[in-house]
Amino acid sequence: MKKSLALVVAGLMAVLATTASAGNKEGTFSLSPVIGGYTYDGVQHLDTAPVVGARLGYNFTKAFGVEGLFDYAHTESTQSENKFDMYRYGGELLYHFFPDNTLVPYVAAGYAGLNFNDYKPKGAFDYGAGVKYFLTDNFALRGDVRHILFKSGGSDSKTLNNVEYTIGAYIPFGGTAPVVKAVEAPAAPAPAPEPPKAAEPPPAAPVPVTPTSTLTIAPASITKGQPATLSWTSRNATACDIQPGIGPVQAQGSMNITPADNTDYTLTCTGEGGSATSAAKIAVIAPVVVAPKPVAKLCSPTTLEIQFDTAKSDIKPKYHEELKKVGDFLNENPGAKGVIEGHTDNVGSLKMNMSLSQRRAESVRNYIIKNFKIAPERIGAKGYGPTKPVADNKSAAGKQKNRRIDANFTCDAK
Structure with a gap:
């Protein structure tokens, strides 16, 4: 078991990650909820x-820290039905390798009280290793393994070995951000007295880091009067300013904006290494004004494009939209009255066509009265047969035009 733990520690120490803004910080407190397994x-x-x-910690330096711990596990005997509650409480000293990196391995050792079912607590020594992976400056994932040793007690006391392995979150607060120190150039050797040599040039001063900045707007296009969100971030800057109309801002943040017109925003951040500028545009669209729908005018004689099967007066569903125009007009003009006129071509006897045109006119009249709740006295029906043609009955096209329905209404009635 000790050999396995040594391999884990060696593996963690060998892991190097790219240096980032995250890392173990000096003077920080931390809270770590953990879960895992406990093997007896x-x-x-x-x-x-x-x-x-849970773990409550404090870093004296970036490398050295201390954590108070509390663990609980509920287990059962493998030889009986007895159940046990295990409590572990104490503290550990931690040493972190590569504390300025995103991935920070560490070793730990400590001492704790170990209690089973409220029996007399036992002192337990533990050691092991762990690793923290920083997702942000203020949050990291952690994994730990500990070898726990304690005496069983009694006349035949022996050393017992337990293993605990956990994962959890590492939440630091307080402290200061890691500072990358410039490496000083080695001192120049003293020149020999003979012969005299030219003096060595002084070590170069650290080069300031150039600031960076980003500026975004979401959404990039809005209707006039609607808000959008302006967001920005910067690094290695001491002052930032957004124009037009906003002014000095923190190094990062967001705010709602409601520009009246198309606007180009500019973020300018300055620092020891110079300045950085970012830009973002927003388009402002005028609201669409919907023109009122014109009211249908049916006061002049209107021909309805309605056709019937031969010798039939039933209205086909495809003409319902055409008849809705008449129904809507009558509802919008309560004083309007009129007549539905039926017409035919000259095929067949006059008597037959007169009767057929009357039935068709009444079919249209009844449909409008029933479906649009129109008072019956406002609409009449008259069949004219072939007596009022609008085209020559000698051609099929002319006959089709003569087989029609006309709607004649007065609009000046109140």
Whole structure:
């Protein structure tokens, strides 16, 4: 078991990550909720069980820190139905390797009290390793493994070995950000007295880092009067300013804007290494004014494009939209009255066509009265047969034009 832990520690120490703004910071407090597993020495005859716990820590430097710990696990005997509650509480000293990196391995050792079912607590020494992976300056994931040693007690006391392995979150607060120190040039050797040599040039001063900045607007296009979100970030800058109309701002942040017209915003950030400028545009679209829908005018004689099957007066569904224009007009003009006129071509006897045109006119009249709730006395029906043609009955096209329905209404009635 000790050999395995040594390999884990060696592996963690060998991991290097790209240096980033995250890392272990001096003077920070931390809170770490953890979960994992707890495996007991075989002679204890206890099942491996889940463990939950918490760590409260403080970093004296970037490398050295201390953590208080509390763990709890509930397990069962492998030889009986007895159940046990395990509590572990104490502290550890931690040493971090590569504390300025995103991935920070560390080793730990400590001492804690170990209690099973409120029996007399036992002192337990532990050691092990862990690693923190910083996702941001203020949040990291962590993984740990510990070898826990303690005496069983009694006349035949022996050393017991337990193993705990956990994962969790590392949440630092307070402290200062890591500072990358410039490497000083080595001192020039003293010149020999003979012969005299030219003096060595002084070491170069650290080169200031050039600031960076980003500026975004979401959405990039809005309707006039609607808000958008302006967001910005900067690094290595001591002052930032947004124009037009906003002025000095923090190094990063966001705010709602409601420009009246198309606007080009500019973020300018300055620092020891110079300045950086970012730009973002927003388009402002005028609201669309919907023109009122014109009211249909049906006061002049209107021909309805309605056709019937031979010798039939039933209205086909495809003409319902055409008849809706008449119904809507009558509802919008309560004083309007009129007549539905039916017409035919000259095929067949006059008597037959007169009767057919009357039935068709009444079919249209009844449809409008029923479906649009129009008072019956406002609409009449008259069949004219072939007596009022609008085209020559000698051609098929002319006959089709003569087979029609006309709607004649007065609009000046109140």
